[in-house]
Amino acid sequence: MQATLTVDMGGTRVKLGLARGGVLLWRETLEARSERGLAQLLERLAPLVRAQARGAELAGLGVAFPSLIEPRTGRVLAAYGKYADAPGIDLPAWARREFGLPLAVDNDARCALLGEWRYGAARGRHDAVLVTLGTGIGVATLLDGQLLRGRHGPAGNFGGHLTVNLHGQRCTCGNIGCAEAEASTAALPRLFAATPGREHSALTMAPRLDYAAVFAAAADGDAAALALRAHSLRVWSALTVNLIHAYAPELVLLGGGIMRSAAVILPYVRDYVARHAHTPWGEVTVSGTALGDDAALLGCEVLSFLQREHGGIGGAAAG
Protein backbone atom coordinates (compact mmCIF):
# COMPACT_ATOMS: atom_id res chain seq x y z
CA MET A 1 0.00 0.00 0.00
CA GLN A 2 1.37 3.40 -1.03
CA ALA A 3 1.43 6.32 1.38
CA THR A 4 -0.49 9.56 0.83
CA LEU A 5 0.85 13.02 1.65
CA THR A 6 -1.91 14.74 3.60
CA VAL A 7 -2.22 18.43 4.48
CA ASP A 8 -4.67 20.03 6.92
CA MET A 9 -4.64 23.77 6.12
CA GLY A 10 -5.88 25.55 9.20
CA GLY A 11 -6.07 29.31 9.50
CA THR A 12 -3.25 29.40 12.10
CA ARG A 13 -1.32 26.18 11.66
CA VAL A 14 -0.84 23.79 8.77
CA LYS A 15 -0.36 20.11 9.58
CA LEU A 16 1.34 17.72 7.19
CA GLY A 17 1.30 13.97 7.47
CA LEU A 18 2.47 10.92 5.60
CA ALA A 19 -0.49 8.57 5.99
CA ARG A 20 -0.67 4.88 5.18
CA GLY A 21 -3.68 2.81 6.14
CA GLY A 22 -4.72 5.26 8.83
CA VAL A 23 -1.27 5.52 10.40
CA LEU A 24 0.79 8.72 10.28
CA LEU A 25 4.36 7.65 9.40
CA TRP A 26 5.65 11.23 9.58
CA ARG A 27 4.23 14.55 10.60
CA GLU A 28 5.16 18.20 10.54
CA THR A 29 3.51 21.47 11.51
CA LEU A 30 3.99 24.85 9.84
CA GLU A 31 2.76 28.31 10.65
CA ALA A 32 -0.04 29.06 8.19
CA ARG A 33 0.44 32.84 7.80
CA SER A 34 -2.93 32.53 6.08
CA GLU A 35 -3.38 36.31 6.08
CA ARG A 36 -0.56 36.38 3.49
CA GLY A 37 -2.45 34.03 1.20
CA LEU A 38 -2.16 30.49 -0.09
CA ALA A 39 0.58 31.00 -2.74
CA GLN A 40 3.26 31.65 -0.07
CA LEU A 41 2.18 28.49 1.78
CA LEU A 42 2.40 26.36 -1.37
CA GLU A 43 5.96 27.66 -1.91
CA ARG A 44 6.92 26.53 1.59
CA LEU A 45 5.10 23.21 1.20
CA ALA A 46 6.73 22.21 -2.09
CA PRO A 47 10.19 21.23 -0.73
CA LEU A 48 8.60 19.28 2.14
CA VAL A 49 6.40 17.33 -0.26
CA ARG A 50 9.39 16.63 -2.54
CA ALA A 51 11.44 15.37 0.38
CA GLN A 52 8.70 12.91 1.35
CA ALA A 53 8.22 11.85 -2.28
CA ARG A 54 11.93 10.97 -2.44
CA GLY A 55 11.57 8.72 0.62
CA ALA A 56 8.39 6.91 -0.36
CA GLU A 57 6.41 6.36 -3.53
CA LEU A 58 3.34 8.53 -3.01
CA ALA A 59 -0.15 7.59 -4.18
CA GLY A 60 -1.27 11.20 -4.15
CA LEU A 61 -1.93 14.30 -2.09
CA GLY A 62 -4.98 14.92 0.08
CA VAL A 63 -5.81 18.42 1.26
CA ALA A 64 -8.28 19.57 3.92
CA PHE A 65 -9.18 23.22 3.37
CA PRO A 66 -11.17 25.60 5.63
CA SER A 67 -13.71 26.67 3.02
CA LEU A 68 -16.43 25.39 0.72
CA ILE A 69 -15.06 23.44 -2.26
CA GLU A 70 -16.55 22.86 -5.70
CA PRO A 71 -16.45 19.06 -5.98
CA ARG A 72 -15.83 18.59 -9.70
CA THR A 73 -12.91 20.99 -10.04
CA GLY A 74 -11.52 21.21 -6.50
CA ARG A 75 -11.95 24.97 -6.69
CA VAL A 76 -12.11 26.91 -3.41
CA LEU A 77 -15.48 28.69 -3.59
CA ALA A 78 -14.83 31.50 -1.12
CA ALA A 79 -12.15 32.92 1.18
CA TYR A 80 -13.30 33.59 4.71
CA GLY A 81 -10.67 36.08 5.86
CA LYS A 82 -7.83 33.62 5.31
CA TYR A 83 -5.95 32.48 2.19
CA ALA A 84 -7.63 35.32 0.28
CA ASP A 85 -6.02 34.25 -3.02
CA ALA A 86 -7.24 30.62 -2.76
CA PRO A 87 -10.30 30.92 -5.06
CA GLY A 88 -7.90 31.82 -7.90
CA ILE A 89 -5.47 28.93 -7.33
CA ASP A 90 -5.94 25.56 -9.04
CA LEU A 91 -4.62 23.16 -6.39
CA PRO A 92 -4.94 19.96 -8.48
CA ALA A 93 -3.01 21.65 -11.33
CA TRP A 94 -0.31 22.75 -8.85
CA ALA A 95 0.19 19.18 -7.63
CA ARG A 96 0.32 17.75 -11.15
CA ARG A 97 2.80 20.40 -12.28
CA GLU A 98 5.07 20.35 -9.22
CA PHE A 99 5.03 16.67 -8.27
CA GLY A 100 3.19 14.77 -11.03
CA LEU A 101 0.70 13.59 -8.41
CA PRO A 102 -3.12 13.59 -8.19
CA LEU A 103 -4.51 15.92 -5.53
CA ALA A 104 -7.85 15.54 -3.77
CA VAL A 105 -9.20 18.51 -1.81
CA ASP A 106 -12.30 19.06 0.26
CA ASN A 107 -13.59 21.04 3.20
CA ASP A 108 -11.77 20.28 6.46
CA ALA A 109 -14.87 19.13 8.37
CA ARG A 110 -15.59 16.67 5.56
CA CYS A 111 -12.06 15.31 5.73
CA ALA A 112 -12.39 14.91 9.51
CA LEU A 113 -15.67 13.04 9.02
CA LEU A 114 -14.03 10.71 6.47
CA GLY A 115 -11.26 10.05 9.01
CA GLU A 116 -13.73 9.31 11.80
CA TRP A 117 -15.81 7.18 9.44
CA ARG A 118 -12.91 4.99 8.31
CA TYR A 119 -10.81 4.89 11.50
CA GLY A 120 -12.65 6.54 14.37
CA ALA A 121 -15.98 7.13 16.08
CA ALA A 122 -18.16 6.75 12.97
CA ARG A 123 -16.73 3.40 11.90
CA GLY A 124 -19.45 1.12 10.48
CA ARG A 125 -22.00 3.97 10.32
CA HIS A 126 -23.67 4.99 7.06
CA ASP A 127 -25.52 8.13 8.13
CA ALA A 128 -23.51 10.47 10.32
CA VAL A 129 -23.03 14.19 10.87
CA LEU A 130 -19.84 15.75 12.25
CA VAL A 131 -19.82 19.15 13.96
CA THR A 132 -16.56 20.90 14.78
CA LEU A 133 -16.93 23.52 17.49
CA GLY A 134 -14.01 25.94 17.37
CA THR A 135 -13.17 29.37 15.95
CA GLY A 136 -16.07 28.71 13.60
CA ILE A 137 -18.51 25.82 13.39
CA GLY A 138 -17.89 23.23 10.66
CA VAL A 139 -20.40 20.58 9.62
CA ALA A 140 -20.09 17.58 7.32
CA THR A 141 -22.66 14.94 6.44
CA LEU A 142 -22.43 11.32 5.37
CA LEU A 143 -25.65 9.77 4.00
CA ASP A 144 -26.00 6.21 2.76
CA GLY A 145 -22.24 5.83 3.19
CA GLN A 146 -21.45 8.79 0.92
CA LEU A 147 -20.44 12.36 1.64
CA LEU A 148 -23.47 14.52 0.93
CA ARG A 149 -22.44 17.15 -1.63
CA GLY A 150 -25.16 17.80 -4.17
CA ARG A 151 -24.32 19.01 -7.64
CA HIS A 152 -22.98 22.35 -6.37
CA GLY A 153 -20.81 20.98 -3.57
CA PRO A 154 -21.84 22.59 -0.28
CA ALA A 155 -24.87 20.36 0.54
CA GLY A 156 -24.45 19.00 4.07
CA ASN A 157 -21.42 21.22 4.65
CA PHE A 158 -22.81 24.58 5.78
CA GLY A 159 -24.82 23.57 8.85
CA GLY A 160 -22.96 25.96 11.15
CA HIS A 161 -24.83 28.66 9.25
CA LEU A 162 -28.35 27.50 9.94
CA THR A 163 -30.23 30.24 11.80
CA VAL A 164 -31.13 29.14 15.31
CA ASN A 165 -31.98 32.63 16.53
CA LEU A 166 -34.19 34.65 14.21
CA HIS A 167 -33.59 37.76 16.33
CA GLY A 168 -29.89 37.05 16.84
CA GLN A 169 -26.53 38.34 15.71
CA ARG A 170 -25.49 39.04 12.15
CA CYS A 171 -22.98 36.39 11.00
CA THR A 172 -19.86 36.92 8.89
CA CYS A 173 -21.67 34.86 6.22
CA GLY A 174 -24.38 37.54 5.97
CA ASN A 175 -27.12 35.53 7.65
CA ILE A 176 -28.80 36.28 10.99
CA GLY A 177 -28.45 34.20 14.15
CA CYS A 178 -26.38 31.33 12.70
CA ALA A 179 -25.08 28.88 15.30
CA GLU A 180 -21.58 30.14 14.45
CA ALA A 181 -22.60 33.76 15.14
CA GLU A 182 -24.34 32.75 18.39
CA ALA A 183 -21.74 30.47 19.98
CA SER A 184 -18.22 30.01 18.60
CA THR A 185 -14.77 31.13 19.70
CA ALA A 186 -14.83 33.88 17.06
CA ALA A 187 -18.14 35.15 18.45
CA LEU A 188 -17.04 35.00 22.08
CA PRO A 189 -15.72 38.59 22.51
CA ARG A 190 -18.98 40.00 21.14
CA LEU A 191 -21.06 37.60 23.26
CA PHE A 192 -19.10 38.50 26.37
CA ALA A 193 -19.42 42.23 25.70
CA ALA A 194 -23.20 41.80 25.71
CA THR A 195 -23.32 39.69 28.90
CA PRO A 196 -24.80 41.41 31.97
CA GLY A 197 -22.41 41.57 34.92
CA ARG A 198 -19.33 41.13 32.74
CA GLU A 199 -17.47 43.91 34.59
CA HIS A 200 -17.42 41.73 37.76
CA SER A 201 -16.36 38.59 35.87
CA ALA A 202 -13.02 36.80 36.23
CA LEU A 203 -13.10 36.55 32.42
CA THR A 204 -12.04 40.20 32.19
CA MET A 205 -8.67 39.00 33.60
CA ALA A 206 -8.37 35.89 31.40
CA PRO A 207 -5.19 35.97 29.29
CA ARG A 208 -7.30 34.69 26.40
CA LEU A 209 -11.09 34.77 26.08
CA ASP A 210 -11.84 31.27 24.83
CA TYR A 211 -14.29 28.56 25.86
CA ALA A 212 -11.69 26.87 28.08
CA ALA A 213 -11.67 30.09 30.13
CA VAL A 214 -15.47 30.32 30.06
CA PHE A 215 -15.96 26.73 31.26
CA ALA A 216 -13.29 27.15 33.96
CA ALA A 217 -14.84 30.37 35.27
CA ALA A 218 -18.34 28.87 35.11
CA ALA A 219 -17.15 25.91 37.21
CA ASP A 220 -16.06 28.49 39.80
CA GLY A 221 -19.54 30.01 39.83
CA ASP A 222 -18.70 33.15 37.83
CA ALA A 223 -22.12 34.59 36.88
CA ALA A 224 -21.18 35.98 33.46
CA ALA A 225 -19.40 32.74 32.54
CA LEU A 226 -22.43 30.72 33.67
CA ALA A 227 -24.68 32.83 31.43
CA LEU A 228 -22.32 32.46 28.46
CA ARG A 229 -22.08 28.73 29.05
CA ALA A 230 -25.86 28.30 29.31
CA HIS A 231 -26.47 30.28 26.12
CA SER A 232 -23.76 28.42 24.19
CA LEU A 233 -24.90 24.95 25.32
CA ARG A 234 -28.39 25.81 24.17
CA VAL A 235 -27.17 27.01 20.77
CA TRP A 236 -25.06 23.88 20.16
CA SER A 237 -28.00 21.71 21.23
CA ALA A 238 -30.47 23.46 18.92
CA LEU A 239 -27.89 23.14 16.13
CA THR A 240 -27.61 19.40 16.82
CA VAL A 241 -31.39 18.98 16.67
CA ASN A 242 -31.50 20.96 13.43
CA LEU A 243 -28.88 18.70 11.87
CA ILE A 244 -30.78 15.61 13.05
CA HIS A 245 -34.00 16.96 11.54
CA ALA A 246 -32.25 18.02 8.32
CA TYR A 247 -30.33 14.80 7.63
CA ALA A 248 -31.90 12.00 9.74
CA PRO A 249 -28.54 10.52 10.75
CA GLU A 250 -27.97 7.73 13.25
CA LEU A 251 -24.92 9.47 14.74
CA VAL A 252 -23.85 13.05 15.46
CA LEU A 253 -20.18 13.53 16.35
CA LEU A 254 -19.10 16.66 18.20
CA GLY A 255 -15.46 17.61 17.80
CA GLY A 256 -13.19 20.65 17.64
CA GLY A 257 -11.23 22.57 20.25
CA ILE A 258 -14.26 23.60 22.32
CA MET A 259 -14.94 19.91 22.96
CA ARG A 260 -12.06 19.89 25.45
CA SER A 261 -15.03 20.66 27.71
CA ALA A 262 -16.88 17.55 26.47
CA ALA A 263 -17.58 16.46 30.05
CA VAL A 264 -20.03 19.34 30.34
CA ILE A 265 -21.13 19.69 26.71
CA LEU A 266 -21.96 16.09 25.80
CA PRO A 267 -24.40 15.35 28.67
CA TYR A 268 -26.20 18.65 28.06
CA VAL A 269 -26.58 18.13 24.30
CA ARG A 270 -27.64 14.50 24.77
CA ASP A 271 -30.34 15.48 27.25
CA TYR A 272 -31.59 18.29 24.98
CA VAL A 273 -31.68 15.95 21.97
CA ALA A 274 -33.57 13.31 23.98
CA ARG A 275 -36.18 15.92 24.92
CA HIS A 276 -36.48 17.86 21.67
CA ALA A 277 -35.41 15.83 18.62
CA HIS A 278 -38.16 13.94 16.83
CA THR A 279 -36.61 10.73 15.48
CA PRO A 280 -39.32 8.16 14.73
CA TRP A 281 -36.78 6.29 12.59
CA GLY A 282 -34.77 5.25 15.67
CA GLU A 283 -32.37 6.48 18.29
CA VAL A 284 -29.67 8.98 17.35
CA THR A 285 -26.34 8.70 19.17
CA VAL A 286 -24.48 11.90 20.11
CA SER A 287 -20.77 11.26 20.76
CA GLY A 288 -17.38 12.90 20.87
CA THR A 289 -14.86 12.29 18.10
CA ALA A 290 -12.14 9.66 18.51
CA LEU A 291 -9.23 10.94 16.41
CA GLY A 292 -8.92 14.45 17.82
CA ASP A 293 -6.68 16.76 15.82
CA ASP A 294 -5.58 13.95 13.49
CA ALA A 295 -9.03 13.28 12.02
CA ALA A 296 -8.65 15.55 8.99
CA LEU A 297 -5.07 14.38 8.24
CA LEU A 298 -6.23 10.75 8.29
CA GLY A 299 -9.41 11.61 6.38
CA CYS A 300 -7.34 13.18 3.60
CA GLU A 301 -5.90 9.73 2.89
CA VAL A 302 -9.45 8.38 2.58
CA LEU A 303 -10.43 11.29 0.33
CA SER A 304 -7.41 10.72 -1.91
CA PHE A 305 -8.18 6.98 -2.10
CA LEU A 306 -11.84 7.55 -2.95
CA GLN A 307 -10.95 10.02 -5.68
CA ARG A 308 -8.53 7.59 -7.28
CA GLU A 309 -11.05 4.74 -7.03
CA HIS A 310 -14.21 6.60 -8.01
CA GLY A 311 -12.98 9.65 -9.92
CA GLY A 312 -13.74 13.32 -9.39
CA ILE A 313 -11.53 15.77 -7.53
CA GLY A 314 -13.39 15.42 -4.28
CA GLY A 315 -14.05 11.70 -4.63
CA ALA A 316 -17.10 10.05 -3.08
CA ALA A 317 -17.24 7.97 0.08
CA ALA A 318 -18.20 4.42 -0.90
CA GLY A 319 -20.73 2.62 1.31
Added chain:
Amino acid sequence: MQATLTVDMGGTRVKLGLARGGVLLWRETLEARSERGLAQLLERLAPLVRAQARGAELAGLGVAFPSLIEPRTGRVLAAYGKYADAPGIDLPAWARREFGLPLAVDNDARCALLGEWRYGAARGRHDAVLVTLGTGIGVATLLDGQLLRGRHGPAGNFGGHLTVNLHGQRCTCGNIGCAEAEASTAALPRLFAATPGREHSALTMAPRLDYAAVFAAAADGDAAALALRAHSLRVWSALTVNLIHAYAPELVLLGGGIMRSAAVILPYVRDYVARHAHTPWGEVTVSGTALGDDAALLGCEVLSFLQREHGGIGGAAAG
Protein backbone atom coordinates in the same frame (compact mmCIF):
# COMPACT_ATOMS: atom_id res chain seq x y z
CA MET B 1 -48.64 3.84 -21.46
CA GLN B 2 -50.64 2.46 -18.55
CA ALA B 3 -52.40 4.78 -16.10
CA THR B 4 -51.60 4.96 -12.39
CA LEU B 5 -54.20 5.34 -9.65
CA THR B 6 -52.93 8.14 -7.42
CA VAL B 7 -54.15 9.12 -3.96
CA ASP B 8 -53.28 12.28 -1.99
CA MET B 9 -54.30 11.55 1.60
CA GLY B 10 -54.75 14.90 3.29
CA GLY B 11 -55.93 15.31 6.86
CA THR B 12 -59.28 16.82 5.75
CA ARG B 13 -59.78 15.71 2.16
CA VAL B 14 -58.51 12.78 0.12
CA LYS B 15 -57.96 13.33 -3.58
CA LEU B 16 -57.92 10.46 -6.08
CA GLY B 17 -56.74 10.68 -9.63
CA LEU B 18 -56.16 8.48 -12.64
CA ALA B 19 -52.89 9.80 -13.98
CA ARG B 20 -51.24 9.05 -17.29
CA GLY B 21 -48.18 10.93 -18.45
CA GLY B 22 -48.89 13.85 -16.15
CA VAL B 23 -52.55 14.17 -17.17
CA LEU B 24 -55.41 13.42 -14.78
CA LEU B 25 -57.94 11.37 -16.76
CA TRP B 26 -60.34 11.18 -13.81
CA ARG B 27 -60.50 12.66 -10.37
CA GLU B 28 -62.54 12.35 -7.22
CA THR B 29 -62.46 13.86 -3.75
CA LEU B 30 -63.50 12.17 -0.51
CA GLU B 31 -63.81 13.42 3.04
CA ALA B 32 -60.81 12.05 4.92
CA ARG B 33 -62.37 11.58 8.37
CA SER B 34 -58.74 11.09 9.36
CA GLU B 35 -59.60 11.31 13.06
CA ARG B 36 -61.31 7.91 12.59
CA GLY B 37 -58.14 6.34 11.25
CA LEU B 38 -56.81 4.98 7.97
CA ALA B 39 -58.58 1.60 7.93
CA GLN B 40 -62.02 3.20 7.37
CA LEU B 41 -60.57 5.25 4.51
CA LEU B 42 -59.08 2.18 2.82
CA GLU B 43 -62.50 0.49 2.99
CA ARG B 44 -64.09 3.45 1.21
CA LEU B 45 -61.24 3.64 -1.30
CA ALA B 46 -61.31 -0.02 -2.34
CA PRO B 47 -64.50 0.07 -4.49
CA LEU B 48 -63.33 3.28 -6.19
CA VAL B 49 -59.97 1.73 -7.05
CA ARG B 50 -61.68 -1.43 -8.35
CA ALA B 51 -64.01 0.60 -10.55
CA GLN B 52 -61.04 2.42 -12.12
CA ALA B 53 -59.13 -0.86 -12.52
CA ARG B 54 -62.06 -2.26 -14.47
CA GLY B 55 -62.00 0.67 -16.88
CA ALA B 56 -58.23 0.81 -17.47
CA GLU B 57 -55.30 -1.51 -16.99
CA LEU B 58 -53.45 0.05 -14.06
CA ALA B 59 -49.67 0.11 -13.71
CA GLY B 60 -49.91 0.56 -9.96
CA LEU B 61 -50.99 2.77 -7.10
CA GLY B 62 -49.15 5.84 -5.85
CA VAL B 63 -49.97 7.29 -2.45
CA ALA B 64 -48.97 10.65 -0.94
CA PHE B 65 -49.24 10.50 2.85
CA PRO B 66 -48.95 13.34 5.42
CA SER B 67 -46.24 11.74 7.55
CA LEU B 68 -42.67 10.48 7.47
CA ILE B 69 -42.31 7.18 5.59
CA GLU B 70 -39.70 4.41 5.93
CA PRO B 71 -38.45 4.06 2.36
CA ARG B 72 -37.67 0.34 2.19
CA THR B 73 -40.99 -0.92 3.61
CA GLY B 74 -43.40 1.93 2.92
CA ARG B 75 -44.20 1.97 6.64
CA VAL B 76 -45.73 5.15 8.09
CA LEU B 77 -43.25 6.15 10.83
CA ALA B 78 -45.56 8.29 12.99
CA ALA B 79 -49.13 9.57 13.19
CA TYR B 80 -49.45 13.31 13.73
CA GLY B 81 -52.97 13.54 15.13
CA LYS B 82 -54.50 12.04 11.99
CA TYR B 83 -54.81 8.44 10.72
CA ALA B 84 -53.68 7.25 14.16
CA ASP B 85 -53.70 3.58 13.08
CA ALA B 86 -51.51 4.18 10.00
CA PRO B 87 -48.17 3.06 11.52
CA GLY B 88 -49.72 -0.41 11.99
CA ILE B 89 -51.09 -0.73 8.44
CA ASP B 90 -49.00 -2.26 5.63
CA LEU B 91 -50.21 -0.23 2.62
CA PRO B 92 -48.21 -2.14 -0.03
CA ALA B 93 -49.58 -5.45 1.33
CA TRP B 94 -53.12 -4.01 1.22
CA ALA B 95 -52.77 -3.09 -2.46
CA ARG B 96 -51.30 -6.45 -3.40
CA ARG B 97 -54.04 -8.33 -1.53
CA GLU B 98 -56.98 -6.21 -2.67
CA PHE B 99 -56.02 -5.35 -6.24
CA GLY B 100 -52.91 -7.37 -7.12
CA LEU B 101 -51.10 -4.07 -7.79
CA PRO B 102 -47.79 -2.58 -6.63
CA LEU B 103 -48.14 0.44 -4.34
CA ALA B 104 -45.60 3.21 -3.89
CA VAL B 105 -46.01 5.54 -0.94
CA ASP B 106 -44.09 8.55 0.28
CA ASN B 107 -44.52 11.78 2.17
CA ASP B 108 -46.90 14.23 0.48
CA ALA B 109 -44.35 17.06 0.12
CA ARG B 110 -42.00 14.62 -1.62
CA CYS B 111 -44.76 13.56 -4.03
CA ALA B 112 -45.50 17.23 -4.76
CA LEU B 113 -41.80 17.84 -5.46
CA LEU B 114 -41.69 14.85 -7.84
CA GLY B 115 -44.72 16.30 -9.65
CA GLU B 116 -43.14 19.76 -9.93
CA TRP B 117 -39.86 18.19 -11.01
CA ARG B 118 -41.37 16.11 -13.82
CA TYR B 119 -44.17 18.42 -14.95
CA GLY B 120 -43.98 21.76 -13.17
CA ALA B 121 -41.75 24.50 -11.82
CA ALA B 122 -38.70 22.29 -11.11
CA ARG B 123 -38.51 20.76 -14.59
CA GLY B 124 -34.91 20.29 -15.69
CA ARG B 125 -33.54 21.05 -12.21
CA HIS B 126 -31.38 18.56 -10.32
CA ASP B 127 -31.11 20.23 -6.92
CA ALA B 128 -34.37 21.66 -5.62
CA VAL B 129 -36.21 22.08 -2.33
CA LEU B 130 -40.00 22.32 -2.02
CA VAL B 131 -41.68 23.99 0.95
CA THR B 132 -45.44 23.70 1.49
CA LEU B 133 -46.82 26.42 3.72
CA GLY B 134 -50.19 25.36 5.13
CA THR B 135 -51.65 23.82 8.28
CA GLY B 136 -48.12 22.55 8.86
CA ILE B 137 -44.91 23.11 6.91
CA GLY B 138 -43.74 20.31 4.64
CA VAL B 139 -40.31 20.12 3.04
CA ALA B 140 -38.86 17.80 0.40
CA THR B 141 -35.42 17.80 -1.18
CA LEU B 142 -34.08 16.64 -4.52
CA LEU B 143 -30.28 16.41 -4.81
CA ASP B 144 -28.38 15.31 -7.89
CA GLY B 145 -31.74 14.42 -9.47
CA GLN B 146 -32.72 12.06 -6.65
CA LEU B 147 -35.04 12.48 -3.69
CA LEU B 148 -32.85 12.88 -0.61
CA ARG B 149 -33.85 10.18 1.87
CA GLY B 150 -30.86 8.67 3.64
CA ARG B 151 -30.94 5.16 4.97
CA HIS B 152 -33.65 5.96 7.52
CA GLY B 153 -35.98 7.83 5.20
CA PRO B 154 -36.61 11.32 6.63
CA ALA B 155 -33.43 13.06 5.37
CA GLY B 156 -34.46 16.22 3.51
CA ASN B 157 -38.07 15.79 4.59
CA PHE B 158 -38.33 17.38 8.05
CA GLY B 159 -37.15 20.92 7.33
CA GLY B 160 -40.32 22.52 8.72
CA HIS B 161 -38.95 21.39 12.07
CA LEU B 162 -35.66 23.21 11.98
CA THR B 163 -35.46 25.63 14.92
CA VAL B 164 -35.41 29.23 13.72
CA ASN B 165 -36.18 30.73 17.10
CA LEU B 166 -34.18 29.31 20.00
CA HIS B 167 -36.40 31.15 22.46
CA GLY B 168 -39.61 30.38 20.60
CA GLN B 169 -42.69 28.21 20.90
CA ARG B 170 -42.73 24.52 21.68
CA CYS B 171 -43.73 22.57 18.56
CA THR B 172 -46.03 19.54 18.37
CA CYS B 173 -42.91 17.59 17.32
CA GLY B 174 -41.32 18.29 20.72
CA ASN B 175 -38.74 20.76 19.46
CA ILE B 176 -38.52 24.49 20.26
CA GLY B 177 -39.12 27.32 17.80
CA CYS B 178 -39.53 25.21 14.63
CA ALA B 179 -40.69 27.18 11.59
CA GLU B 180 -43.96 25.23 11.79
CA ALA B 181 -44.48 26.28 15.42
CA GLU B 182 -43.59 29.90 14.61
CA ALA B 183 -45.64 30.50 11.45
CA SER B 184 -48.21 28.02 10.11
CA THR B 185 -51.99 27.91 9.96
CA ALA B 186 -52.03 25.48 12.90
CA ALA B 187 -49.93 27.92 14.95
CA LEU B 188 -51.99 30.98 14.00
CA PRO B 189 -54.50 31.00 16.92
CA ARG B 190 -51.64 30.83 19.43
CA LEU B 191 -49.64 33.46 17.56
CA PHE B 192 -52.64 35.77 17.41
CA ALA B 193 -53.40 35.28 21.11
CA ALA B 194 -49.89 36.57 21.88
CA THR B 195 -50.07 39.58 19.52
CA PRO B 196 -50.27 43.01 21.21
CA GLY B 197 -53.40 44.97 20.24
CA ARG B 198 -55.29 41.88 19.14
CA GLU B 199 -58.45 43.07 20.93
CA HIS B 200 -58.77 45.98 18.47
CA SER B 201 -58.08 43.80 15.42
CA ALA B 202 -60.55 42.97 12.66
CA LEU B 203 -59.22 39.42 12.93
CA THR B 204 -61.31 38.88 16.08
CA MET B 205 -64.34 39.07 13.74
CA ALA B 206 -62.89 36.86 10.99
CA PRO B 207 -65.09 33.79 10.36
CA ARG B 208 -61.87 31.76 10.18
CA LEU B 209 -58.44 32.74 11.45
CA ASP B 210 -56.21 31.76 8.54
CA TYR B 211 -53.46 33.50 6.61
CA ALA B 212 -55.90 34.69 3.92
CA ALA B 213 -57.63 36.67 6.70
CA VAL B 214 -54.29 37.88 8.10
CA PHE B 215 -53.02 39.12 4.71
CA ALA B 216 -56.38 40.77 3.93
CA ALA B 217 -56.48 42.57 7.30
CA ALA B 218 -52.82 43.57 6.98
CA ALA B 219 -53.54 45.09 3.55
CA ASP B 220 -56.19 47.23 5.32
CA GLY B 221 -53.59 48.42 7.83
CA ASP B 222 -54.77 46.31 10.78
CA ALA B 223 -51.93 46.60 13.32
CA ALA B 224 -52.16 43.08 14.78
CA ALA B 225 -52.38 41.56 11.29
CA LEU B 226 -49.36 43.61 10.19
CA ALA B 227 -47.37 42.29 13.15
CA LEU B 228 -48.41 38.70 12.45
CA ARG B 229 -47.57 39.11 8.78
CA ALA B 230 -44.15 40.64 9.51
CA HIS B 231 -43.27 37.85 11.96
CA SER B 232 -44.44 35.10 9.62
CA LEU B 233 -42.64 36.49 6.57
CA ARG B 234 -39.46 36.60 8.60
CA VAL B 235 -39.89 32.99 9.79
CA TRP B 236 -40.53 31.68 6.27
CA SER B 237 -37.54 33.64 4.99
CA ALA B 238 -35.20 32.30 7.69
CA LEU B 239 -36.52 28.80 6.94
CA THR B 240 -35.74 29.30 3.24
CA VAL B 241 -32.18 30.44 4.04
CA ASN B 242 -31.75 27.44 6.35
CA LEU B 243 -32.83 25.05 3.60
CA ILE B 244 -30.48 26.75 1.13
CA HIS B 245 -27.59 26.43 3.60
CA ALA B 246 -28.51 22.82 4.46
CA TYR B 247 -28.91 21.48 0.92
CA ALA B 248 -27.24 23.95 -1.49
CA PRO B 249 -30.05 23.74 -4.06
CA GLU B 250 -30.39 25.87 -7.19
CA LEU B 251 -34.15 26.29 -6.69
CA VAL B 252 -36.52 26.67 -3.73
CA LEU B 253 -40.22 26.28 -4.53
CA LEU B 254 -42.80 27.70 -2.15
CA GLY B 255 -46.26 26.12 -2.33
CA GLY B 256 -49.23 25.26 -0.15
CA GLY B 257 -52.44 27.10 0.72
CA ILE B 258 -50.74 30.08 2.37
CA MET B 259 -49.08 30.84 -0.99
CA ARG B 260 -52.40 32.24 -2.22
CA SER B 261 -50.71 35.37 -0.85
CA ALA B 262 -47.66 34.77 -3.05
CA ALA B 263 -47.77 38.36 -4.31
CA VAL B 264 -46.65 39.51 -0.86
CA ILE B 265 -44.67 36.45 0.25
CA LEU B 266 -42.43 35.82 -2.77
CA PRO B 267 -40.91 39.33 -3.06
CA TYR B 268 -40.22 39.40 0.68
CA VAL B 269 -38.55 35.98 0.78
CA ARG B 270 -36.53 36.72 -2.36
CA ASP B 271 -35.24 39.98 -0.90
CA TYR B 272 -34.34 38.31 2.41
CA VAL B 273 -32.56 35.47 0.61
CA ALA B 274 -30.62 37.95 -1.54
CA ARG B 275 -29.47 39.76 1.60
CA HIS B 276 -28.83 36.81 3.95
CA ALA B 277 -28.16 33.55 2.08
CA HIS B 278 -24.51 32.75 1.37
CA THR B 279 -24.40 30.90 -1.95
CA PRO B 280 -20.90 31.08 -3.43
CA TRP B 281 -21.87 28.16 -5.72
CA GLY B 282 -24.26 30.38 -7.71
CA GLU B 283 -27.63 32.07 -7.64
CA VAL B 284 -30.57 30.31 -6.00
CA THR B 285 -34.01 30.91 -7.52
CA VAL B 286 -37.02 31.23 -5.21
CA SER B 287 -40.31 30.58 -7.04
CA GLY B 288 -43.91 29.56 -6.56
CA THR B 289 -45.09 26.11 -7.57
CA ALA B 290 -46.76 25.53 -10.94
CA LEU B 291 -49.12 22.61 -10.38
CA GLY B 292 -51.04 23.88 -7.35
CA ASP B 293 -53.18 21.28 -5.60
CA ASP B 294 -52.48 18.67 -8.29
CA ALA B 295 -48.73 18.44 -7.66
CA ALA B 296 -48.89 15.48 -5.26
CA LEU B 297 -51.44 13.55 -7.38
CA LEU B 298 -49.20 13.94 -10.43
CA GLY B 299 -46.08 13.22 -8.40
CA CYS B 300 -47.57 9.93 -7.22
CA GLU B 301 -47.49 8.72 -10.82
CA VAL B 302 -43.78 9.61 -10.96
CA LEU B 303 -43.19 7.86 -7.62
CA SER B 304 -44.97 4.72 -8.82
CA PHE B 305 -42.99 4.73 -12.08
CA LEU B 306 -39.65 5.17 -10.29
CA GLN B 307 -40.42 2.34 -7.91
CA ARG B 308 -41.27 -0.02 -10.74
CA GLU B 309 -38.15 1.01 -12.68
CA HIS B 310 -35.67 1.20 -9.83
CA GLY B 311 -37.19 -0.95 -7.07
CA GLY B 312 -37.93 -0.11 -3.44
CA ILE B 313 -41.30 0.92 -2.06
CA GLY B 314 -40.52 4.60 -2.21
CA GLY B 315 -38.59 4.44 -5.48
CA ALA B 316 -35.79 6.86 -6.28
CA ALA B 317 -35.92 9.84 -8.60
CA ALA B 318 -33.59 9.20 -11.52
CA GLY B 319 -31.53 12.14 -12.71
